[in-house]
Amino acid sequence: GKGVLSGGIAAKIIKIARNAKKAIIVDPKGTNFGRYRGADLITPNQGELAAATGLKTETDAEVIKAARRLIKDHRFGAVLVTRSAKGMTIVPAPGKDGGGVIHLAAETQEVFDVSGAGDTVTATIAAALGAGADLSDAAALANVAAGIVVGKVGTAAVFNADLVAALHHQDLSSAEAKVLSQDQAKDMISLWRHQGHKIGFTNGCFDLLHPGHVSLLKQSRKACGRLVVGLNSDASVTKIKGAGRPVQSEAARAAVLASLESVDAVVIFVEKTPLQLIKTFKPDVLVKGADYNIDTVVGADVVKKYGGRVKLAKLEPGHSTSATIARMAKKPG
Incomplete structure (x- = not known):
């Protein structure tokens, strides 16, 4: 299991959340993604996606194919795959969020510590979706946040000012x-x-x-x-x-x-x-x-x-x- 979410607890929580019309976002662990069936969004990294599907996940096409396998098998609303230096890929279920695949290039220029990067992505997406953003905008914001946190030393937080500065970096002078x-x-x-x-x-x-x-x-x-x-x-x-x-x-x-x-x-x-x-x-x-x-x-x-x-x-x-x-x-x- 994943912490206290062992056995069928995750499935019960997802059912309760769905009945309450709440968005369900999962940062998965293990290879049995069936326990998260029906989640709106699942955020595996590239290795976790490969392990859960038994498919290769090196190229864009392979990542998309594996993500669509998860969507088909477990009725996920979308799969967001974090791909380290390659950024992230968002694959929505057919007919959701426009249905188009989105590739987001990694934002960071230098990686010092990847601790907490996955948690940062999940938390940022949850906050953005909760504030009314659509999935593509939420993912873009999460990508920026992840780029910030891996550029810091140790398990670090991303502050509001960090995000604002990063989002406006093209307009900000070095001073x-x-x-x-x-x-x-x-x-x-x-x-x-x-x-x-x-x-x-x-x-x-x-x-x-x-x-x-x-x-x-x-x-x-x-x-x-x-x-x-x-x-x-x-x-x-x-x-x-x-x-x-x-x-x-x-x-x-x-x-x-x-x-x-x-x-x-x-x-x-x-x-x-x-x-x-x-x-x-x-x-x-x-x-x-x-x-x-x-x-x-x-x-x-x-x-x-x-x-x-x-x-x-x-x-x-x-x-x-x-x-x-x-x-x-x-x-x-």
């Missing part, structure tokens, strides 16, 4: 794609570490970016393999700097930072300090300007405790956002 949520950044940091990179972190308001900021970021990037910049939110800047600040919105400041070659990711935080981000990301190198000393750098004690290091970057004299704003205010007109 916009660097602006990440905390969860997205955490996943990206795990991936970078898996690739052997040391993670650097610095933070600030970065209102009216000037050469001093650029120098700090360049020095920060030289000290690590990938640099994450914590950016104070608008509300956070106002609490620190006072009314009238920031001059530029958090979205504008994040876009400018992300456009710099030295910056690999930008994460906006709402707190007055980045301490929580530092605890979450655990950077190998924490960088601040030399106007601080190590004892006054927020998070320095945390980083040193787990073996990281704190770097004080050389300051470029004569550059200050506050001074620039003051000069602008004095100019007539």
Whole structure:
């Protein structure tokens, strides 16, 4: 059996769901697919399809033939076959969902871990169908989700922001794609570490970016393999700097930072300090300007405790956002 679904339990559940007019989606195990008879959708991988039918499943034609055998033998509404690097194939029963076979190419460019990919496909399709999508759109969304999750390290989740970014990747600039949520950044940091990179972190308001900021970021990037910049939110800047600040919105400041070659990711935080981000990301190198000393750098004690290091970057004299704003205010007109 499959967990608690041994014996005839699966068949009983399917009958109850069908009587309640609920969609039935099955991620199968074993070779006896008869226990899932009457399901609306079944999602075997290529190997499971071959084992259940005794047919070859290497080519598109062979996959379609085997899927149609399952539909005929067990009255499935459709079969979705996950095919690893070849993506997925959806074969509906005759007369359902237009009856046409759909092949979806794999979305991921690099596979790090396939753990949970099948679960991701099933869960995404279920959510999409439940929200009213048709099977082809639900499968396309699941394909994107699977491409995201196999590109992460370990058993990972796919966040809403991941899907939105992936669906709009052709329209997103590389700079916009660097602006990440905390969860997205955490996943990206795990991936970078898996690739052997040391993670650097610095933070600030970065209102009216000037050469001093650029120098700090360049020095920060030289000290690590990938640099994450914590950016104070608008509300956070106002609490620190006072009314009238920031001059530029958090979205504008994040876009400018992300456009710099030295910056690999930008994460906006709402707190007055980045301490929580530092605890979450655990950077190998924490960088601040030399106007601080190590004892006054927020998070320095945390980083040193787990073996990281704190770097004080050389300051470029004569550059200050506050001074620039003051000069602008004095100019007539």
